[in-house]
Amino acid sequence: MIKVFFHPGTDIRTAIAQVMSSSNSVYRSLPAGTMPPQVIQYSAADLPLVQLGISSASVPETEVNDYVNNIVRTELQSKCGVAMTNPFGAKSRQITLDVNAPALIARGLSPSDLSNALAEQNLILPTGSVKVGSNEFDVTLNGAVTAIPRLADLPVRTVDGATTLVRDVATVRDGPAPTTTIARQNGERGILTSIFKIGRTSTLEVVEHVKNTIPRMLSLMPEGINMRLMFDQSLFVKAAIGNVLHEALIAAALTAAMLLLFLGNWRTTSIIAVSIPLSIMVSVIALYLLGETINLMTMGGLALAVGILVDDATVEIENIERQMLLGKNPHQAILDGAAEIAMPALVSTLCICIVFVPMFFLTGVARSLFVPMAEAVVFAMLASYILSRTLVPTLVLYVMSGHHGHLKQAPGNTLARGFQRLHRAFEAGFERFRGHYVVLVSHLLKHKLRYGSAILGFCLASLGLVPLLGQDLFPAVDAGQIRLHVRAPSGTRIEEMPQHIDAVEAVIRQIIPKDEIADLLDIIGGPYSTRNTLFGNSGTMDTADSEIMISLRPGEHRPSVEYIKALRAALPKQFPTLEFFFQPADQVSQTLNFGVPAPIDIQFIGGKPEEVMPQVLAFQHRLQQIHGIVDAHIYQRMNKPALELEMNRQQLQQMGLSARDVAQNLLLTLSGSMQTAPQFWLNPPTAIRSISG
Structure with a gap:
């Protein structure tokens, strides 16, 4: 397998055509029996969204494989943006x-x-x-x-x-045909195929398409064939986006409550609160026109902007109300109030937006991550300013005419009177706080050199914590999934591997409680097809390799890292002849690894393999002695018996x-x-x- 990486800005269509032309010209010189080369556009984000397991206790496995290749593949790939691997564990x-x-x-x-x-x-x-x-x-x-x-x-x-x-x-x-892979779902033999998305197709849309297509596929097959979705990544996406949306709604509610507490007027609070969802909607429309999607970064940007979206509208309404208190009629007060703060509000909005401009000059992965977030914030802020110049004055004219001022009339119901007392108590407390603050600031100004030096010294001293902070591109994500790679001695027959995996899974069930395990899936054997090799990042080489995927029940398990640490300590002691290493299970970490099995990939280039391998082994031994490095392993194996x-x-x-x-x-x-x-x-x-x- 050859992976070709292009510089940013390269026309990928022209590049693919040139690679295909070169590979076809070389194909004539390859040995007889060599399969024609396949050129596929690959992205680090081309990862399995869901695993589809097919099994049957009554239909022969060869017939199930025919149904998978002729019905399942045809039905699922009828939707644009859906791709599949060749089935694992199939008996053609x-x-x-x-x-x-x-x-x-x-x-x-x-x-x-x-x-x-x-x-x-x-x-x-x-x-x-x-x-x-x-x-x-x-x-x-x-x-x-x-x-x-x-x-x-x-x-x-x-x-x-x-x-x-x-x-x-x-x-x-x-x-x-002779067995090349074995797929087992919770200990039962079956067929497994991984489903991907290609291009800008939505993850949720692909998984929903698979779920809706399963009943139709089953109707085209004989009775006794079962289908089951496992390791559904859309659940993680839904939960992540749902959490961000939930926090954004809480932030909007708290912002509105804070405005109501400070302003003491539900009409002004309602006008300001309306600008929050409208600004977010405008930002979403702009993101759609630019081809962006609703993801963690865009949702995070919108959640970040919620608290500052109300600034323009708040200043606008407060200044209009001040003009009304001066005795002006509502129409003139709106015109004068809006004109006074037009330029300061614009400068303030642009100052917030300009902070995100440097993100547009990022390159590589950082650009893909942070530019959508910056776009979401900037579009929302600009929409907020435009709404403060158009919609907010209009609502003030219709909602606040004849009701300006802070609680001029005595409220008529108990709830309003209770809130009036709360607001007056808050204003009194805030006035006392402001008085103490004035005294404190006056004292600081009298001793500005002393306090200035102390603050500067504290800031410089805090820089000493920088070396103690870890550095990473993205924070660790606990998706409730674990991927364990198991390697037996080179040359082990595939028929011998299930008993090794059964023993390993028995230890896994001892460490992870039974009620916390949702699914246990293992794939034994190498990627027997070109397509599976292209889309695989498990590091599987031959029949002595196996991958065990563990799915924990959502919300009912301890942190995955604790189980990984326990398994990493227990498995090598009980199985000294086997090699174990863990791989990232969540989509974020797999994407950041650029399709390789580990976050750090070290390559030795040049020299004969028999001369380089001793140096590789010595280097691996030194890596294993470095604190913090785990699962250091050599991808290739040169000791297979022949x-x-x-x-x-x-x-x-x-x-x-x-x-x-x-x-x-x-x-x-x-x-x-x-x-x-x-x-x-x-x-x-x-x-x-x-x-x-």
Whole structure:
């Protein structure tokens, strides 16, 4: 897998076209059997939004895999912006010829002869049409074998009138392909596929589309197939946005309450409070026009602006009311009051907005994070100023005409009288506070040098705390999910891995209480497809790798970091032959890692692998001794066991063979014909093709 990073401002469409052109020109020079390159536009934010688990206790796994590839994929990807990985744990249907080696040798045949015979006798080719007289007929030919048992009747070779059939040297078997991955949902085998979003499609929209499509997909499948959504990232997004929205509403309510307490007039408070939601709505419209979305940063910016959105309207109303108290009629008071504070209010608003201007000069990840927040604040502030010049004076004219002044008339109900007493008590207390403040400021001004030096010294002394503060791009996020990577010794068969994972999960259940675990999902084996490799960031290399994903119940668990710390201490002691490291589970941390399994990625470039590896091991050992570094591991493994076969080319030449014959027959025997000469069997009723060879 090759990842190409471009400089900011690069035309990504032109870049993709150039990369595709270069890869296609190189493809002709690659060894036979190499799959064509796939060029996919990738973003660090292309992460799984939800895991879709499919399982069945009655339908064969090969049929479930066909339904996943032909129904689930088609239905889900019908929506723009939805992408999927190839299914993990799937058992694809494969028509296999199990060679009878003694019978094959006795007839002087080789596996390549059997593969060539299958390719020549089972054809998926069109024929054409023929015109006879005044009619035109479509011509069909029984080139494709319609039933799997009939593959055994195909001729392989005829010698001296004796024909060798497939059944004489091999057995036709209809079953699953060799297992490359195993997916288990809470201990039960099944199929798992990860669902992504592409482009600017909303996370919530994608997950909602999946939820709404599941009933339709189940109606197209046989009874007994179950579908379940797991590790739904939209729950985290909804909770995060909901929390920010909740805090913003509380801030708006507290701001309105504070204004009411200080002003003592519900009419002026209502006018000022109206400007808060209107300013936010204008900001949301502007963000939409710029292509931004409702996310944590934009919502955080709007929540940040709530407290200062009322400044312009408050100053405007207070100045208009002052003009009314001077005896002017409401219309003239509004004109004079608005004119007096027009320029000061504009300067004040621009001073707040200009603080966020430097964020627009940021680059990289920081720009993507903070520019939307700055835009949200700036648009809301500018909208607040415009509303204070237009809507607020209009509302004052209609709402406050004949009611200006602070509580001129005695209130008529008990609640109003109670609030009047509260307001007068607050004003009296505030006047006393202001008197004490004047005395304090006067004292400070008399000894300004002494107090100025003390404050300056305190500020300088506080700078000594800077080295003690940690530095990070984004704060830690507890999404209630844990990702644990498990590595067995290199060369471990995939059939041996489930028992290791069962033992590890037993320890996990001992440390994490059962009532706090929502889902336990494990994927055993490597990414068997190019697409899964491109979109995967788990660090999985081969069958000895496994990933365990733990989902905790929302609001019912202790901090995830505590469980990670406990597992990090317990697992290596109980399983010394296994390697463990944790990976970020939340979308924010995965995005900031730019698609690699860890926040810090160190690369060694140049030199032979056998010479570089000792240096890498020594460097890893030194890293593990640094306080604060955990889970330092080497991505590549160079110690996988291998059997080396050496050919004697002279003896092969004497026997009438070549190195190509040996390599080709070895490939067919160990890996099948799919790599170099793919062959398929077409199922007539369903028109679904299966690999044969």
